[in-house]
Amino acid sequence: MAMIIDSVIILLLIGSVSYSYMVSRKLRLLMGVLKDLEPLVEEFSSAVDKSQDSVSQMRDNIEIAEQAQQAEPEPEAAPQTAFASRRGASAETPGMRVVRDKKELVRAFFDTQSTAKV
Secondary structure (H helix, E strand, O other): OHHHHHHHHHHHHHHHHHHHHHHHHHHHHHHHHHHHHHHHHHHHHHHHHHHHHHHHHHHHHHHHHHHHHHHOOOOOOOOOOOOOOOOOOOOOOOOOOOOOOHHHHHHHHHHHHHHHHO
């Protein structure tokens, strides 16, 4: 009877050691992948910080423009046409690129990532 209990305990110990080895191996693989992703996460974090700074700067500029517009008396405006047969020239902001759909956004992200690594 003692031999059966000892053999069951030995089998359970072997099972737990092998399971912990598998978990350890998977954990090492996961840590390696996370280490490879660390530069990308840092770049993403800095991009988020830049975008937050840009948004706050845009809000400040809008508030300044609204205050300046309220301070100036409005000159009499010429009557504007209600319909234009042609589209006006689009005003492009330097350093900005218009992205129309998600494919272009993802492609632009990976293009900037590949040029930054070179």
